[in-house]
Amino acid sequence: MNSVVVVGAQWGDEGKGKVVDYFAKQANTIVRYAGGNNAGHTIVVKGEKTILHLIPSGVLHKGKVGVLGNGMVVDPAVLLHEMEGLSKKGIKLTSKNFFISERAHLIMPYHKRIDLAREKAKSKKGKIGTTGRGIGPAYEDKATRAGIRFVDLLNEKVFEERLRAVLKEKNAYLKHVFKERGFSFAAVQKEYLGYGRLLKRYVTDVSQLLDGMLMKGKRILFEGAQGTLLDIDHGTYPFVTSSNAGVGGVLAGCGVSPYFLQEIVGVIKAYTTRVGGGPFPTELTDAVGQHLRREGAEYGATTGRARRCGWFDAVVGRYGVRVNGFTGLALTKLDTLTGLDPIRICTGYRVGRKRITEFPSDIRQMEQAKPIYEEMPGWKEDIRGARKVEDLPRNARRYVKKLESLVGVPFFLMSVGPQRAQSIVIENPFET
Ligand code: GDP
Ligand code: IMO
Ligand code: MG
Numbered sequence: 001m002n003s004v005v006v007v008g009a010q011w012g013d014e015g016k017g018k019v020v021d022y023f024a025k026q027a028n029t030i031v032r033y034a035g036g037n038n039a040g041h042t043i044v045v046k047g048e049k050t051i052l053h054l055i056p057s058g059v060l061h062k063g064k065v066g067v068l069g070n071g072m073v074v075d076p077a078v079l080l081h082e083m084e085g086l087s088k089k090g091i092k093l094t095s096k097n098f099f100i101s102e103r104a105h106l107i108m109p110y111h112k113r114i115d116l117a118r119e120k121a122k123s124k125k126g127k128i129g130t131t132g133r134g135i136g137p138a139y140e141d142k143a144t145r146a147g148i149r150f151v152d153l154l155n156e157k158v159f160e161e162r163l164r165a166v167l168k169e170k171n172a173y174l175k176h177v178f179k180e181r182g183f184s185f186a187a188v189q190k191e192y193l194g195y196g197r198l199l200k201r202y203v204t205d206v207s208q209l210l211d212g213m214l215m216k217g218k219r220i221l222f223e224g225a226q227g228t229l230l231d232i233d234h235g236t237y238p239f240v241t242s243s244n245a246g247v248g249g250v251l252a253g254c255g256v257s258p259y260f261l262q263e264i265v266g267v268i269k270a271y272t273t274r275v276g277g278g279p280f281p282t283e284l285t286d287a288v289g290q291h292l293r294r295e296g297a298e299y300g301a302t303t304g305r306a307r308r309c310g311w312f313d314a315v316v317g318r319y320g321v322r323v324n325g326f327t328g329l330a331l332t333k334l335d336t337l338t339g340l341d342p343i344r345i346c347t348g349y350r351v352g353r354k355r356i357t358e359f360p361s362d363i364r365q366m367e368q369a370k371p372i373y374e375e376m377p378g379w380k381e382d383i384r385g386a387r388k389v390e391d392l393p394r395n396a397r398r399y400v401k402k403l404e405s406l407v408g409v410p411f412f413l414m415s416v417g418p419q420r421a422q423s424i425v426i427e428n429p430f431e432t
Contacts, residue, residue, distance in 0.1 A: 002260065003220045004429045006330075007247050008227025009266035009320035011236075011274035013300070013307065015332030015415055016267045017041025017057040020223045022413065022423055023265075024058025026430040027221040029065040029213055031206075032056050033253035034243040035225035036073040036107060036138070038131040040301025044418040050089065051301045054079050055098075056223050059091060066093065069206055070103035071243060071253020073138040074150075075112075076195035093202075100199060101206035101254075102151035106192070109183055110170040111137035117178035128239055129276025131302050139232075139242035141166070150203045153196040163189060207255025214260050219430055222250050228266075228320045229274075236366060239278025247324040263429035265412055266326035268317060270334045270403070273307040275300050279366035282310035282346045296336035297418075311373070313346040317407035319359035328429060329407065332415040334383060334396065335422075341378030343399060346371035347406060376402060384417040388424055 004023060008014045021043040024030050032039075037053035043060055044050075050060060054074060059066040068074060079100075083093050111134030118137075119130055130136060141147040146166050152158045164185060171182030213220060226245035229235045234246055243249060247264055250256065271292055274280050284292070292298060292309035299306055320326060337343055348357040349369035360366055379393040386392050392400070404411060414424040 002214060002217060002262065003222065004263045004265060005222040005224065005247055005250055005261055006265045006267060007224040007320075007324050007326070008230075008245060009268040009324075009326070009329065010227050010272055010313075010316055011229045011280075012225075012227040012245075013040075013273055013275065014227060014267040014269050015330070016224060017043045017052065018332065018415060018418065018420070019265070019267045019330040019413065020057040020221060021045070021060055021420060023429060024061055024064060024221055026219060026428060027058060027064065028218040029067060029210070030056035030058030030221045030223055031067040031069055031210065031254060032072055032223050032225060033069040034071040034245055034249035035241060036133060036135050037075050037078045038133050038135045038241060038302060039225035041223075041225070042301050042418065043420070045420050047419070053082060053302060055082050055086065055093070058221055058223070059086070059093070059098075064097070066098045067206055067210070068100045068104055069254040070101035071249050072101070073105045073107050073135060073142070073243075074100065075107035075133065076192070076199060080195065080198060095201040098202050099204050099206060099209055100150055100202045102203050103149050103206075105138055105142050105147040105149055106153060107134045107138045108148065108192075109188060110167070110174065111141070113174060113180055114170070114178075117174065117180050121178065125277075127277050129305075133302075136242045150199070153192060154200055154203060156193065159193070159196070160189065163192070210254055210256050214256065220260075222254070224249070228324060229316060234323045236278050236363060239276065239363070263327050263432060264325050265328055265330055265429055266320050266324060266409075267330045267332060268320070268407070269312075269332050270337055270399075271296075271312050272310045272316065273298050275303070275305050275307050279363060279369070280308055280310060281349055281366065281369040281371045282313045283308050284310045288340060291340060292336060295338070296333055311344045311346055311371070312403060313371070314403070314406035315346060315348060315357060315359055317403070321407060321409055326409050328410050328412040328427065330413040330415065331400065331403065331411050334400070334414055335416045337378065337399070338383060339378070339380060341380075342375040343378045344373040344375055345402065345406065347374050348372040374402075384422055386416050386424055389414070389426065391424075
């Protein structure tokens with residue numbers, strides 16, 4: 001297999017960073033296709049933790065190429081800071097091993113201010129709980145054709161024209177709608193032209209680059225950010241992010257042919273978490289929820305917010321298989337369930353008097369959905385040392401089998417701890 005896509009199957013933070021890092025060993029190139037620095041992908045190698053927000057997780061291996069696709073929105077200051085952090089760890093990104101799409105959109109200072117101001121103005125119930133990184137306003141500008149891309153930044157005249165026009169509107173909007181300060185044209189221009197000079201050497205036509213690599217038989221790993229239920233089209237709208245986080249984002253966000261997408265790996269936690277607002281049928285606010293948060297260290301990698309925790313939801317799992325075409329799953333954080341007995345699995349919802357087993361589009365149905373559970377016996381043994389399925393206690397094996405049969409696709413990998421080595425590989429998607 002020449003290309004593998006890794007997609008979050010739930011509401012993000014499933015452990016994509018760890019899974020991408022694991023499979024990246026077999027890849028030549030790792031590509032982020034959507035989102036921006038709302039993502040926080042954690043990799044732990046030999047006890048050393050790295051959190052990446054923009055740069056693909058696979059670059060921690062030596063000799064890999066990292067690519068930012070056109071579907072991303074990039075905050076150049078955050079990118080430069082992240083590159084510097086990696087450089088201090090001995091990972092040098094150069095114009096030979098790191099590329100940014102000319103067509104990727106820039107996150108501008110007004111995007112962040114608008115994002116924060118909008119959230120502040122919303123009622124408690126209406127708050128999306130965005131990461132405040134300017135993601136929504138940047139994608140909004142892309143859709144209204146007011147966005148500024150890297151290719152625009154690199155042409156001083158074009159950049160000046162576009163910035164001047166858009167800034168006038170943004171300043172008026174900030175001032176009149178939110179009573180917020182606007183931005184000085186000269187200051188933003190100077191700041192961004194500086195970023196342009198520093199990043200110019202990495203900017204290229206990514207579609208052409210990837211096509212060339214694929215034609216030569218190079219192995220490409222596409223790294224999803226966020227998750228299926230945060231996808232702007234298929235997620236729990238409006239409590240979603242503003243990009244196609246699912247597999248659909250790969251084609252639009254990289255300019256590659258669907259012909260090349262072979263294995264599609266859904267990363268799924270052995271339970272469920274979400275950060276921010278919006279419906280979450282299996283959420284637990286009791287001692288079990290606290291167990292999951294404590295044992296799973298469920299605090300946001302980007303914002304540090306406590307994540308909401310709940311039981312595994314097979315309705316969500318099956319939905320992910322349908323809308324992404326997962327050919328297999330990577331199950332993460334099985335170790336977090338150790339000590340819980342019984343363990344529950346949601347197999348459907350009750351909405352009023354109706355029983356539903358398909359994920360509803362209507363947010364109001366989702367808000368009313370009461371989970372229907374099956375119970376499984378738990379286990380007490382520490383499983384973090386397991387390296388093959390047979391090392392797992394009987395009840396853990398039964399739990400995993402049950403999830404596999406409910407979701408309907410096999411597991412490529414099971415993760416039993418945050419470290420790279422704490423993994424049980426059943427099948428490598430690059431070797432199918
Ligand atoms: P991502 O956004 O999908 O990459 O996930 P995050 O990095 O935001 O959150 C996943 C968290 O779980 C990180 O702290 C990882 O180090 C950690 N993690 C990943 N896999 C496992 C696992 O199997 N067990 C445990 N205990 N932690 C894990
Ligand atoms: P990774 O890639 C979890 C959530 C935010 C909020 C909503 C919209 O680490 O899995 P945004 O800032 O994108 O406009 O926020 O989406 N969100 C995430 N939740 N993991 C992420 O990324 C997320 N990226 C955005 O919490 O609810
Ligand atoms: Mg994350």
